[in-house]
Amino acid sequence: MSLTITSTTKAQVTILSLVLSLLARFTPVTAVAISSFVITGFFTAALGVSVLNVNNVIAHQQKMAITTVLFNPRTKNLEVTHRFDLHDAEHAVKEIFDGSADIMNSEKTQSDFAQYVVNRFAIYDMNKTQLPLSFVGTELEGKHVWVYQETPAPANLAGLYIQHNALRDIWYKQTNTINVEGMGDIQTLTFTDSTEILSVEFTHH
16 A cells, blocks of 8 residues: 655645755754754654655545434335435445446436346345335435435334345445334344344334
8 A cells, every 4th residue: 555645744744844844954963953853853743744645545545325214103114215325325336237328418328227126136024035025216416325215114014124235246345234223122233244134123113
């Protein structure tokens, strides 16, 4: 991993050069004391910039998606909302489809990506019977891509098994988090590494 030399770092180098040139006017003992202080401060600041750059790169490499499964008491449906980072989606479609895929400007790419997500997400009841999710739509908003699904909630639903493999088939470190709401306390499932299916149980409906 290479570290980026920023304008801030260049300015620090320039200031250090000017300070060292001024040290020639002092006695050797004074010059050594001042230079020691200046150099220590310089490298401390430079190290801070480098660490910040590394942290920014690491944070950028983290790939996460958040899904909400919400029981709507008015419609009696389970409403599913997938949220993906737009930057991740931009890179993903080029790997999933081809290098010309453009999720920002192509409605076809947006539709294809939504179908890709739909094909890799599933909900089952506690008998392992898959619930028939309907595709509602997709949209780009701000820095995110949204995909919507829904299904009628079975009567006396005691719990759910959920599978969420979107983007995990192209990025091993992809993390998909699911929040299940509207059926008692909010419950959270996290899909990482080789996790295939997780479950939640409801204490009351």
